Amino acid sequence: MTIKELWHRLGSPRWFYQMMGPWGTGLGVAAALLLITGTLWGLIIAPPDYQQGNSFRIIYVHVPTALVCQSAYIMMGVAGFLFLVWRMKLADMVVKVTVPFGMVMTALGLFTGSVWGAPTWGTWWEWDARTTSMLVLLFLYFGLYALRQAIPRAESAGRACALLALVGVINIPIIKYSVDWWLTLHQPATFTLTEAPSMPAEMWLPLLVNVIGVYCLMGAVVISSLRTEILRRECNTSWVREELMGEPA
Amino acid sequence: MNPKRKSRLFTVIFLLTGATVAVALMLVAANEDLNVFYPPEAVVGGEAPINVNIRAGGMVKDGSVMRTGEELDVQFELTDYKGSEFKVFYSGILPDLFREGQGVLVHGQLEESGGFRATRVLAKHDENYMPPELAGLHEGQKE
Amino acid sequence: MSFAEFVHMGGHGLYVWLAYGSTIAVVVALWLSTRASGQRVRKELKMGLKRQSKV
Numbered sequence: 001m002t003i004k005e006l007w008h009r010l011g012s013p014r015w016f017y018q019m020m021g022p023w024g025t026g027l028g029v030a031a032a033l034l035l036i037t038g039t040l041w042g043l044i045i046a047p048p049d050y051q052q053g054n055s056f057r058i059i060y061v062h063v064p065t066a067l068v069c070q071s072a073y074i075m076m077g078v079a080g081f082l083f084l085v086w087r088m089k090l091a092d093m094v095v096k097v098t099v100p101f102g103m104v105m106t107a108l109g110l111f112t113g114s115v116w117g118a119p120t121w122g123t124w125w126e127w128d129a130r131t132t133s134m135l136v137l138l139f140l141y142f143g144l145y146a147l148r149q150a151i152p153r154a155e156s157a158g159r160a161c162a163l164l165a166l167v168g169v170i171n172i173p174i175i176k177y178s179v180d181w182w183l184t185l186h187q188p189a190t191f192t193l194t195e196a197p198s199m200p201a202e203m204w205l206p207l208l209v210n211v212i213g214v215y216c217l218m219g220a221v222v223i224s225s226l227r228t229e230i231l232r233r234e235c236n237t238s239w240v241r242e243e244l245m246g247e248p249a
Numbered sequence: 250m251n252p253k254r255k256s257r258l259f260t261v262i263f264l265l266t267g268a269t270v271a272v273a274l275m276l277v278a279a280n281e282d283l284n285v286f287y288p289p290e291a292v293v294g295g296e297a298p299i300n301v302n303i304r305a306g307g308m309v310k311d312g313s314v315m316r317t318g319e320e321l322d323v324q325f326e327l328t329d330y331k332g333s334e335f336k337v338f339y340s341g342i343l344p345d346l347f348r349e350g351q352g353v354l355v356h357g358q359l360e361e362s363g364g365f366r367a368t369r370v371l372a373k374h375d376e377n378y379m380p381p382e383l384a385g386l387h388e389g390q391k392e
Numbered sequence: 393m394s395f396a397e398f399v400h401m402g403g404h405g406l407y408v409w410l411a412y413g414s415t416i417a418v419v420v421a422l423w424l425s426t427r428a429s430g431q432r433v434r435k436e437l438k439m440g441l442k443r444q445s446k447v
Contacts, residue, residue, distance in 0.1 A: 058408060126285065129284075182284050200379065225426055
Protein backbone atom coordinates (compact mmCIF):
# COMPACT_ATOMS: atom_id res chain seq x y z
CA MET A 1 0.00 0.00 0.00
CA THR A 2 1.45 3.36 -0.97
CA ILE A 3 1.38 6.37 1.30
CA LYS A 4 -1.21 7.98 -0.92
CA GLU A 5 -3.53 5.00 -0.62
CA LEU A 6 -3.12 4.92 3.14
CA TRP A 7 -3.88 8.64 3.26
CA HIS A 8 -7.11 8.18 1.33
CA ARG A 9 -8.15 5.26 3.44
CA LEU A 10 -7.51 7.14 6.68
CA GLY A 11 -9.64 9.92 5.36
CA SER A 12 -12.50 7.57 4.55
CA PRO A 13 -15.20 7.48 7.23
CA ARG A 14 -16.36 4.09 6.01
CA TRP A 15 -12.92 2.52 6.35
CA PHE A 16 -12.49 4.08 9.78
CA TYR A 17 -15.88 2.86 10.98
CA GLN A 18 -15.29 -0.69 9.83
CA MET A 19 -11.68 -0.99 10.99
CA MET A 20 -11.73 0.83 14.31
CA GLY A 21 -14.57 -0.95 16.11
CA PRO A 22 -12.32 -3.56 17.77
CA TRP A 23 -9.70 -0.89 18.53
CA GLY A 24 -12.25 1.13 20.47
CA THR A 25 -13.29 -1.90 22.50
CA GLY A 26 -9.68 -2.98 23.10
CA LEU A 27 -8.56 0.45 24.24
CA GLY A 28 -11.63 0.70 26.48
CA VAL A 29 -10.77 -2.59 28.20
CA ALA A 30 -7.11 -1.57 28.52
CA ALA A 31 -8.11 1.81 29.96
CA ALA A 32 -10.40 0.19 32.54
CA LEU A 33 -7.73 -2.31 33.66
CA LEU A 34 -4.93 0.26 33.80
CA LEU A 35 -6.96 2.96 35.53
CA ILE A 36 -8.32 0.57 38.17
CA THR A 37 -4.81 -0.79 38.81
CA GLY A 38 -3.12 2.60 38.91
CA THR A 39 -5.77 4.21 41.08
CA LEU A 40 -5.84 1.44 43.70
CA TRP A 41 -2.04 1.32 43.64
CA GLY A 42 -1.77 5.06 44.18
CA LEU A 43 -4.46 5.09 46.83
CA ILE A 44 -3.33 2.10 48.89
CA ILE A 45 0.16 0.83 48.08
CA ALA A 46 2.17 3.91 47.11
CA PRO A 47 3.90 5.57 50.09
CA PRO A 48 2.86 9.04 51.31
CA ASP A 49 5.16 11.99 50.72
CA TYR A 50 7.55 12.98 53.54
CA GLN A 51 6.22 16.55 53.53
CA GLN A 52 2.69 16.39 52.17
CA GLY A 53 1.60 13.10 53.69
CA ASN A 54 -1.40 11.48 52.05
CA SER A 55 -2.57 14.53 50.11
CA PHE A 56 0.31 13.65 47.77
CA ARG A 57 -1.89 10.81 46.46
CA ILE A 58 -3.92 13.38 44.55
CA ILE A 59 -1.02 13.41 42.05
CA TYR A 60 -2.34 10.08 40.68
CA VAL A 61 -5.57 11.67 39.46
CA HIS A 62 -4.31 15.23 38.89
CA VAL A 63 -1.33 14.65 36.58
CA PRO A 64 -3.02 12.18 34.17
CA THR A 65 -6.11 14.34 33.66
CA ALA A 66 -4.10 17.56 33.34
CA LEU A 67 -1.77 15.90 30.82
CA VAL A 68 -4.34 14.22 28.61
CA CYS A 69 -6.45 17.34 28.14
CA GLN A 70 -3.43 19.05 26.58
CA SER A 71 -2.66 16.11 24.30
CA ALA A 72 -6.32 15.98 23.26
CA TYR A 73 -6.08 19.65 22.32
CA ILE A 74 -2.95 19.08 20.24
CA MET A 75 -4.68 16.20 18.44
CA MET A 76 -7.64 18.48 17.78
CA GLY A 77 -5.34 21.21 16.46
CA VAL A 78 -3.69 18.78 14.03
CA ALA A 79 -7.13 17.58 12.89
CA GLY A 80 -8.19 21.20 12.45
CA PHE A 81 -5.17 21.80 10.25
CA LEU A 82 -5.96 18.72 8.12
CA PHE A 83 -9.55 19.87 7.73
CA LEU A 84 -8.64 23.45 6.82
CA VAL A 85 -6.18 22.47 4.13
CA TRP A 86 -7.43 19.11 2.80
CA ARG A 87 -11.10 19.32 3.82
CA MET A 88 -10.97 15.82 5.24
CA LYS A 89 -14.41 15.00 6.59
CA LEU A 90 -13.01 12.70 9.24
CA ALA A 91 -10.72 15.46 10.56
CA ASP A 92 -13.70 17.73 11.13
CA MET A 93 -15.38 14.94 13.08
CA VAL A 94 -12.24 14.53 15.22
CA VAL A 95 -12.34 18.25 16.05
CA LYS A 96 -15.99 17.89 17.04
CA VAL A 97 -15.89 14.73 19.17
CA THR A 98 -12.68 15.57 21.08
CA VAL A 99 -14.23 18.69 22.61
CA PRO A 100 -16.39 17.03 25.32
CA PHE A 101 -13.55 14.69 26.36
CA GLY A 102 -11.01 17.51 26.56
CA MET A 103 -13.40 19.79 28.38
CA VAL A 104 -14.16 17.19 31.03
CA MET A 105 -10.48 16.32 31.53
CA THR A 106 -9.43 19.98 31.79
CA ALA A 107 -12.14 20.61 34.35
CA LEU A 108 -10.99 17.56 36.33
CA GLY A 109 -7.35 18.66 36.15
CA LEU A 110 -8.26 22.11 37.46
CA PHE A 111 -10.56 20.75 40.15
CA THR A 112 -8.16 18.11 41.48
CA GLY A 113 -5.37 20.71 41.38
CA SER A 114 -7.48 23.05 43.43
CA VAL A 115 -8.30 20.29 45.95
CA TRP A 116 -4.59 19.49 46.15
CA GLY A 117 -3.67 23.15 46.57
CA ALA A 118 -5.92 23.61 49.58
CA PRO A 119 -3.92 21.46 52.03
CA THR A 120 -0.45 21.94 50.50
CA TRP A 121 -0.28 25.56 49.35
CA GLY A 122 -2.90 26.81 51.77
CA THR A 123 -5.19 28.11 49.02
CA TRP A 124 -7.76 26.68 46.58
CA TRP A 125 -6.73 29.03 43.80
CA GLU A 126 -3.87 31.34 42.98
CA TRP A 127 -3.73 33.33 39.73
CA ASP A 128 -0.30 32.20 38.62
CA ALA A 129 0.81 31.57 35.04
CA ARG A 130 0.15 27.81 35.19
CA THR A 131 -3.33 27.88 36.68
CA THR A 132 -4.39 30.79 34.48
CA SER A 133 -3.19 29.17 31.24
CA MET A 134 -5.03 25.97 32.22
CA LEU A 135 -8.16 28.04 32.75
CA VAL A 136 -7.64 29.51 29.28
CA LEU A 137 -7.56 25.93 27.93
CA LEU A 138 -10.91 25.21 29.58
CA PHE A 139 -12.39 28.33 28.00
CA LEU A 140 -11.00 27.31 24.59
CA TYR A 141 -12.89 24.03 24.93
CA PHE A 142 -16.04 25.93 25.99
CA GLY A 143 -15.54 28.24 23.02
CA LEU A 144 -15.22 25.34 20.58
CA TYR A 145 -18.38 23.77 21.94
CA ALA A 146 -20.34 27.02 21.76
CA LEU A 147 -19.02 27.91 18.31
CA ARG A 148 -20.30 24.68 16.78
CA GLN A 149 -23.71 25.20 18.38
CA ALA A 150 -23.83 28.82 17.25
CA ILE A 151 -23.18 28.31 13.52
CA PRO A 152 -26.08 26.53 11.83
CA ARG A 153 -24.31 25.52 8.60
CA ALA A 154 -22.25 22.44 9.37
CA GLU A 155 -19.49 23.29 6.93
CA SER A 156 -18.95 26.86 8.16
CA ALA A 157 -19.09 25.62 11.76
CA GLY A 158 -16.45 23.01 10.93
CA ARG A 159 -14.11 25.58 9.41
CA ALA A 160 -14.52 28.07 12.26
CA CYS A 161 -13.92 25.37 14.88
CA ALA A 162 -10.92 23.99 13.00
CA LEU A 163 -9.34 27.45 12.94
CA LEU A 164 -10.01 28.09 16.63
CA ALA A 165 -8.67 24.62 17.50
CA LEU A 166 -5.51 25.24 15.48
CA VAL A 167 -4.79 28.74 16.81
CA GLY A 168 -5.53 27.64 20.38
CA VAL A 169 -2.62 25.18 20.20
CA ILE A 170 -0.39 28.20 20.95
CA ASN A 171 -1.66 27.95 24.52
CA ILE A 172 -0.17 24.46 24.99
CA PRO A 173 3.53 25.44 25.09
CA ILE A 174 2.52 28.33 27.34
CA ILE A 175 0.95 25.86 29.80
CA LYS A 176 3.96 23.59 29.61
CA TYR A 177 6.66 26.24 30.05
CA SER A 178 4.71 28.60 32.33
CA VAL A 179 6.45 27.14 35.37
CA ASP A 180 9.88 27.75 33.83
CA TRP A 181 9.31 31.13 32.20
CA TRP A 182 7.69 32.86 35.15
CA LEU A 183 7.66 32.71 38.92
CA THR A 184 4.65 30.60 39.83
CA LEU A 185 3.19 28.96 42.89
CA HIS A 186 2.91 25.73 40.90
CA GLN A 187 5.98 23.49 41.02
CA PRO A 188 7.87 22.42 37.85
CA ALA A 189 7.01 19.22 35.97
CA THR A 190 7.31 15.86 37.67
CA PHE A 191 7.77 13.94 34.45
CA THR A 192 9.96 15.10 31.61
CA LEU A 193 11.10 13.10 28.61
CA THR A 194 14.74 13.98 29.10
CA GLU A 195 15.33 13.54 32.81
CA ALA A 196 14.75 10.84 35.39
CA PRO A 197 11.55 11.35 37.43
CA SER A 198 12.09 13.34 40.60
CA MET A 199 10.69 10.60 42.82
CA PRO A 200 11.39 6.92 43.50
CA ALA A 201 9.88 4.15 41.36
CA GLU A 202 7.37 3.11 44.03
CA MET A 203 5.84 6.57 43.62
CA TRP A 204 6.03 7.13 39.86
CA LEU A 205 5.08 3.64 38.67
CA PRO A 206 1.39 3.96 39.62
CA LEU A 207 1.45 7.44 38.07
CA LEU A 208 2.78 6.00 34.82
CA VAL A 209 0.07 3.31 34.85
CA ASN A 210 -2.65 5.94 35.24
CA VAL A 211 -1.12 8.18 32.58
CA ILE A 212 -1.07 5.32 30.05
CA GLY A 213 -4.56 4.37 31.18
CA VAL A 214 -5.97 7.82 30.60
CA TYR A 215 -4.43 7.91 27.10
CA CYS A 216 -6.15 4.58 26.35
CA LEU A 217 -9.35 6.16 27.65
CA MET A 218 -8.88 9.05 25.26
CA GLY A 219 -8.45 6.57 22.40
CA ALA A 220 -11.53 4.60 23.41
CA VAL A 221 -13.78 7.63 23.91
CA VAL A 222 -12.65 9.40 20.73
CA ILE A 223 -12.99 6.25 18.57
CA SER A 224 -16.40 5.41 19.99
CA SER A 225 -17.77 8.93 19.54
CA LEU A 226 -16.21 9.18 16.08
CA ARG A 227 -17.98 6.01 14.97
CA THR A 228 -21.26 7.42 16.26
CA GLU A 229 -20.62 10.70 14.47
CA ILE A 230 -19.80 8.84 11.23
CA LEU A 231 -23.13 6.97 11.37
CA ARG A 232 -24.97 10.21 11.99
CA ARG A 233 -23.37 12.08 9.11
CA GLU A 234 -23.32 9.27 6.59
CA CYS A 235 -26.76 7.89 7.42
CA ASN A 236 -27.99 8.31 3.87
CA THR A 237 -25.28 6.15 2.29
CA SER A 238 -25.87 2.55 1.33
CA TRP A 239 -22.96 1.21 3.38
CA VAL A 240 -24.37 2.67 6.61
CA ARG A 241 -27.73 1.06 5.82
CA GLU A 242 -26.08 -2.30 5.29
CA GLU A 243 -23.98 -1.83 8.40
CA LEU A 244 -27.03 -1.07 10.57
CA MET A 245 -29.04 -3.98 9.18
CA GLY A 246 -26.13 -6.32 9.79
CA GLU A 247 -25.56 -5.28 13.38
CA PRO A 248 -27.52 -7.02 16.11
CA ALA A 249 -30.29 -4.87 17.55
CA MET B 250 -0.66 19.36 -4.39
CA ASN B 251 -3.38 21.20 -6.28
CA PRO B 252 -3.25 25.03 -6.30
CA LYS B 253 -6.41 25.42 -4.22
CA ARG B 254 -4.98 23.35 -1.40
CA LYS B 255 -1.66 25.09 -1.69
CA SER B 256 -3.26 28.49 -1.26
CA ARG B 257 -5.28 27.23 1.73
CA LEU B 258 -2.11 25.81 3.23
CA PHE B 259 -0.34 29.16 2.92
CA THR B 260 -3.30 31.04 4.37
CA VAL B 261 -3.43 28.72 7.37
CA ILE B 262 0.32 28.89 7.97
CA PHE B 263 0.22 32.68 7.62
CA LEU B 264 -2.63 32.99 10.13
CA LEU B 265 -0.97 30.63 12.58
CA THR B 266 2.39 32.43 12.37
CA GLY B 267 0.69 35.78 12.84
CA ALA B 268 -1.21 34.58 15.88
CA THR B 269 1.92 33.01 17.39
CA VAL B 270 3.94 36.20 16.92
CA ALA B 271 1.13 38.30 18.41
CA VAL B 272 0.84 36.07 21.47
CA ALA B 273 4.62 35.91 21.91
CA LEU B 274 4.89 39.72 21.78
CA MET B 275 2.10 40.07 24.30
CA LEU B 276 3.79 37.63 26.66
CA VAL B 277 7.16 39.35 26.32
CA ALA B 278 5.56 42.74 26.95
CA ALA B 279 3.70 41.46 30.01
CA ASN B 280 6.64 39.34 31.15
CA GLU B 281 7.17 40.92 34.57
CA ASP B 282 3.47 41.11 35.34
CA LEU B 283 3.04 37.41 34.74
CA ASN B 284 5.27 36.61 37.69
CA VAL B 285 2.98 35.71 40.51
CA PHE B 286 5.29 37.22 43.14
CA TYR B 287 8.22 39.57 43.74
CA PRO B 288 11.40 37.65 44.58
CA PRO B 289 13.52 38.86 47.56
CA GLU B 290 15.87 40.70 45.21
CA ALA B 291 13.01 42.87 43.94
CA VAL B 292 11.70 43.50 47.47
CA VAL B 293 15.09 44.57 48.82
CA GLY B 294 16.08 46.41 45.64
CA GLY B 295 13.06 48.68 45.84
CA GLU B 296 11.31 47.34 42.72
CA ALA B 297 8.31 46.23 44.74
CA PRO B 298 5.85 49.05 45.49
CA ILE B 299 5.33 50.15 49.10
CA ASN B 300 1.98 50.11 50.94
CA VAL B 301 0.13 48.39 48.11
CA ASN B 302 -1.21 44.84 48.16
CA ILE B 303 1.40 42.69 46.49
CA ARG B 304 2.69 39.12 46.58
CA ALA B 305 6.27 38.32 47.48
CA GLY B 306 8.08 35.03 47.74
CA GLY B 307 11.28 33.40 48.89
CA MET B 308 12.72 30.66 51.03
CA VAL B 309 12.17 30.74 54.79
CA LYS B 310 15.61 31.43 56.24
CA ASP B 311 16.88 28.76 58.63
CA GLY B 312 16.57 29.79 62.25
CA SER B 313 14.63 32.97 61.45
CA VAL B 314 11.14 31.83 62.51
CA MET B 315 10.14 33.49 65.79
CA ARG B 316 6.83 33.31 67.62
CA THR B 317 6.31 36.76 69.08
CA GLY B 318 3.95 37.56 71.93
CA GLU B 319 0.48 36.43 71.01
CA GLU B 320 -0.02 32.84 70.06
CA LEU B 321 -0.54 33.29 66.32
CA ASP B 322 1.94 36.10 65.79
CA VAL B 323 4.99 34.99 63.90
CA GLN B 324 7.89 36.63 62.15
CA PHE B 325 10.41 35.12 59.77
CA GLU B 326 12.84 36.11 57.08
CA LEU B 327 12.56 35.26 53.40
CA THR B 328 15.78 34.81 51.47
CA ASP B 329 16.95 33.84 47.98
CA TYR B 330 20.21 32.44 49.44
CA LYS B 331 22.01 35.02 47.32
CA GLY B 332 22.19 37.85 49.84
CA SER B 333 18.70 39.38 49.56
CA GLU B 334 16.48 38.93 52.61
CA PHE B 335 13.51 40.66 54.15
CA LYS B 336 11.46 40.27 57.33
CA VAL B 337 7.84 39.12 57.25
CA PHE B 338 5.30 39.74 60.02
CA TYR B 339 2.21 37.59 60.08
CA SER B 340 -0.61 36.69 62.39
CA GLY B 341 -2.66 33.64 61.53
CA ILE B 342 -2.54 29.97 60.74
CA LEU B 343 0.44 28.82 58.70
CA PRO B 344 0.01 26.09 56.04
CA ASP B 345 1.08 22.54 56.92
CA LEU B 346 4.08 22.71 54.64
CA PHE B 347 5.44 25.89 56.23
CA ARG B 348 8.88 25.21 57.66
CA GLU B 349 12.39 26.58 57.57
CA GLY B 350 14.09 26.07 54.22
CA GLN B 351 10.69 25.85 52.48
CA GLY B 352 9.62 28.19 49.67
CA VAL B 353 6.64 30.37 50.59
CA LEU B 354 4.53 33.05 48.98
CA VAL B 355 3.12 35.91 51.06
CA HIS B 356 0.22 38.24 50.28
CA GLY B 357 0.35 41.63 51.96
CA GLN B 358 2.03 45.03 51.97
CA LEU B 359 5.64 46.10 52.03
CA GLU B 360 6.26 48.77 54.64
CA GLU B 361 8.66 51.69 54.41
CA SER B 362 10.83 50.05 57.04
CA GLY B 363 11.48 47.23 54.57
CA GLY B 364 9.42 44.74 56.54
CA PHE B 365 6.52 42.88 54.93
CA ARG B 366 3.17 42.73 56.70
CA ALA B 367 1.54 39.55 55.44
CA THR B 368 -2.18 38.86 55.36
CA ARG B 369 -1.77 35.34 53.95
CA VAL B 370 1.06 32.85 53.78
CA LEU B 371 1.06 30.11 51.10
CA ALA B 372 3.54 27.25 50.93
CA LYS B 373 5.29 26.51 47.67
CA HIS B 374 6.53 22.99 47.22
CA ASP B 375 8.98 21.54 44.75
CA GLU B 376 8.61 18.61 42.37
CA ASN B 377 10.71 16.27 44.48
CA TYR B 378 8.50 13.74 46.23
CA MET B 379 9.83 11.13 48.64
CA PRO B 380 8.46 8.51 50.99
CA PRO B 381 9.04 9.38 54.68
CA GLU B 382 11.54 6.55 55.28
CA LEU B 383 13.66 7.65 52.34
CA ALA B 384 13.52 11.28 53.43
CA GLY B 385 14.80 10.23 56.86
CA LEU B 386 17.68 8.49 55.15
CA HIS B 387 18.57 11.62 53.22
CA GLU B 388 18.43 13.76 56.37
CA GLY B 389 20.73 11.28 58.08
CA GLN B 390 23.26 11.54 55.29
CA LYS B 391 23.29 15.31 55.46
CA GLU B 392 24.07 15.41 59.18
CA MET C 393 -3.37 0.06 58.83
CA SER C 394 -7.02 -0.04 59.81
CA PHE C 395 -9.87 0.87 57.51
CA ALA C 396 -10.66 3.97 59.55
CA GLU C 397 -7.08 5.16 59.21
CA PHE C 398 -7.25 4.55 55.47
CA VAL C 399 -10.38 6.67 55.16
CA HIS C 400 -8.91 9.38 57.38
CA MET C 401 -5.73 9.65 55.24
CA GLY C 402 -3.75 11.27 58.02
CA GLY C 403 -6.13 14.23 58.21
CA HIS C 404 -6.21 14.74 54.44
CA GLY C 405 -9.17 12.42 53.85
CA LEU C 406 -11.49 15.18 52.68
CA TYR C 407 -9.10 16.33 49.97
CA VAL C 408 -7.98 12.89 48.80
CA TRP C 409 -11.52 11.49 48.61
CA LEU C 410 -12.88 14.63 46.98
CA ALA C 411 -10.23 14.45 44.24
CA TYR C 412 -10.56 10.69 43.66
CA GLY C 413 -14.33 10.66 44.02
CA SER C 414 -14.90 13.45 41.52
CA THR C 415 -12.45 11.96 39.02
CA ILE C 416 -13.90 8.44 39.21
CA ALA C 417 -17.50 9.68 39.02
CA VAL C 418 -16.81 11.96 36.07
CA VAL C 419 -14.78 9.39 34.11
CA VAL C 420 -17.46 6.71 34.59
CA ALA C 421 -20.18 9.19 33.59
CA LEU C 422 -18.18 10.22 30.51
CA TRP C 423 -17.81 6.61 29.40
CA LEU C 424 -21.47 5.76 30.01
CA SER C 425 -22.69 8.83 28.15
CA THR C 426 -20.38 8.09 25.21
CA ARG C 427 -21.79 4.56 24.95
CA ALA C 428 -25.38 5.71 25.49
CA SER C 429 -25.20 8.30 22.72
CA GLY C 430 -23.78 5.64 20.37
CA GLN C 431 -26.65 3.29 21.15
CA ARG C 432 -29.24 6.05 20.87
CA VAL C 433 -28.02 7.16 17.43
CA ARG C 434 -27.98 3.54 16.16
CA LYS C 435 -31.48 2.95 17.44
CA GLU C 436 -32.82 6.14 15.88
CA LEU C 437 -31.19 5.41 12.54
CA LYS C 438 -32.53 1.84 12.52
CA MET C 439 -36.04 3.06 13.25
CA GLY C 440 -35.70 5.54 10.41
CA LEU C 441 -34.62 2.74 8.08
CA LYS C 442 -37.57 0.54 9.08
CA ARG C 443 -39.99 3.38 8.43
CA GLN C 444 -38.42 3.93 5.03
CA SER C 445 -38.66 0.26 4.07
CA LYS C 446 -42.35 0.14 5.06
CA VAL C 447 -43.11 3.13 2.86
